[in-house]
Amino acid sequence: MHPIILDMTHSLEELKSGQLIGLKRLKIATGLTEFPEEIISLSETLEVLDLSDNQLTALPDSISQLKHLRILFFARNKFTEFPSVLSKCPALSMIGFKSNQIQKVPENTFPPLLRWLILTDNKIEKLPKSIGNVHLLQKCALAGNLIEELPAEMAGCVNLELLRVSANRLKSIPKWLFELPKLSWVAFGGNPVIDEMQSNNDLEAFEWNDFTIEEQLGEGASGVISKANWNSKHKDVAIKVFKGEVTSDGLPEDEMQICISAGTHENLIPILGKIKSHPNGRNGLVMKLISSSYVNLGNPPSLETCTRDTFNPGVTFSFEDVLKIAKSIASVCAQLHSKGINHGDLYAHNILINKKADSLLGDFGAASFYDINSDLAPTIERIEVRAFGCLIEDILSLVKEKEVNYNVKDEWLKLISESVNPEVKRRPSFSRIVDILNGF
Numbered sequence: 013m014h015p016i017i018l019d020m021t022h023s024l025e026e027l028k029s030g031q032l033i034g035l036k037r038l039k040i041a042t043g044l045t046e047f048p049e050e051i052i053s054l055s056e057t058l059e060v061l062d063l064s065d066n067q068l069t070a071l072p073d074s075i076s077q078l079k080h081l082r083i084l085f086f087a088r089n090k091f092t093e094f095p096s097v098l099s100k101c102p103a104l105s106m107i108g109f110k111s112n113q114i115q116k117v118p119e120n121t122f123p124p125l126l127r128w129l130i131l132t133d134n135k136i137e138k139l140p141k142s143i144g145n146v147h148l149l150q151k152c153a154l155a156g157n158l159i160e161e162l163p164a165e166m167a168g169c170v171n172l173e174l175l176r177v178s179a180n181r182l183k184s185i186p187k188w189l190f191e192l193p194k195l196s197w198v199a200f201g202g203n204p205v206i207d208e209m210q211s212n213n214d215l216e217a218f219e220w221n222d223f224t225i226e227e228q229l230g231e232g233a234s235g236v237i238s239k240a241n242w243n244s245k246h247k248d249v250a251i252k253v254f255k256g257e258v259t260s261d262g263l264p265e266d267e268m269q270i271c272i273s274a275g276t277h278e279n280l281i282p283i284l285g286k287i288k289s290h291p292n293g294r295n296g297l298v299m300k301l302i303s304s305s306y307v308n309l310g311n312p313p314s315l316e317t318c319t320r321d322t323f324n325p326g327v328t329f330s331f332e333d334v335l336k337i338a339k340s341i342a343s344v345c346a347q348l349h350s351k352g353i354n355h356g357d358l359y360a361h362n363i364l365i366n367k368k369a370d371s372l373l374g375d376f377g378a379a380s381f382y383d384i385n386s387d388l389a390p391t392i393e394r395i396e397v398r399a400f401g402c403l404i405e406d407i408l409s410l411v412k413e414k415e416v417n418y419n420v421k422d423e424w425l426k427l428i429s430e431s432v433n434p435e436v437k438r439r440p441s442f443s444r445i446v447d448i449l450n451g452f
Contacts, residue, residue, distance in 0.1 A: 196319070217285060336369040358399040
């Protein structure tokens with residue numbers, strides 16, 4: 013999951029002097045210990061408020077006067093209780109309290125239009141039963157808390173599509189969770205219910221000093237990927253060094269374990285080994301260096317799309333491209349689920365593609381192990397099938413209109429419809445999808 017960040021930071025002085033009247037987006041990070049009342053003077057226009065990286069512990073009742081406020085961020089403050097006053101903010105649809113010290117979330121505390129809730133990395137032990145009344149909730153990030161069970165009332169969150177409950181204290185996974193009609197992206201690793209299920213880890217480890225880091229290629233929530241020279245083998249590789257702390261998706265050590273257990277597949281980036289003796293004690297993986305001709309298939313969701321990926325303007329595909337991508341991703345997902353691995357983040361922005369539509373599925377930060385012999389196994393797989401259906405729907409919408417063959421399109425629409433069927437059990441498995449695609 014990717015945080016949305018405001019670029020422009022304002023000062024308290026600008027706010028107090030009245031210079032910011034008429035502003036729609038406000039960001040202040042100056043070590044505030046109290047909520048500046050002057051913010052209320054922006055009530056006619058303010059839509060996005062980011063007060064992350066301050067020292068705030070409470071909010072005034074007057075915040076409910078911000079009648080146009082849609083998005084609110086309070087990451088890395090000092091709240092110990094979720095502020096109930098937010099339930100009175102009429103337009104509020106996205107709330108982020110990542111990395112505070114929240115222990116208590118009172119009943120009836122969420123605003124009526126809430127779609128996106130981020131409570132990652134807090135100390136929450138219990139969720140309010142009233143979360144089941146938040147019927148518009150689509151995205152809910154709860155990784156890195158102390159939650160022991162999900163309230164049964166949460167089955168009422170029928171629009172929930174993305175859920176992160178990794179790195180908590182869940183002792184069981186409720187059956188209703190995998191019956192939610194729209195759930196597609198779910199991460200549940202790093203809980204007692206899953207911890208016994210570690211898979212093989214017999215991957216060779218190589219000395220950190222045998223690699224020369226050349227340049228950083230990318231950075232995600234869980235770690236940094238760099239191009240490196242493998243000195244003793246005289247070849248270039250990619251190295252991912254994990255940061256070690258809990259991310260919005262889960263625990264980096266789970267990601268590493270799952271990358272190793274996923275096995276080899278032509279649509280996965282080959283893992284060559286682990287690193288040992290890192291100077292800061294970090295874990296890391298040595299991977300094949302992928303050609304720079306590969307680019308991300310899509311971009312992460314925006315505030316507006318919430319759970320659906322975005323694409324660069326002008327990007328188009330042919331039906332042949334769509335078929336090649338779909339076959340590749342269905343095949344790799346069939347392999348993962350045969351090993352009891354749920355990717356949890358099956359999105360275009362986590363797929364690399366080249367001009368020939370060869371694709372590689374990456375980013376296992378939200379992946380989880382599960383018991384393939386359990387009663388829940390078929391429904392866990394079919395939750396991910398819905399994510400696949402959304403992915404295909406997104407890239408199919410980018411086929412040029414003049415290339416549309418309506419007979420072929422009808423076949424695609426039928427597959428998408430089956431994959432996103434609100435009755436989870438009626439969706440096809442990934443191996444069935446591979447068979448269907450081979451008949452296209």
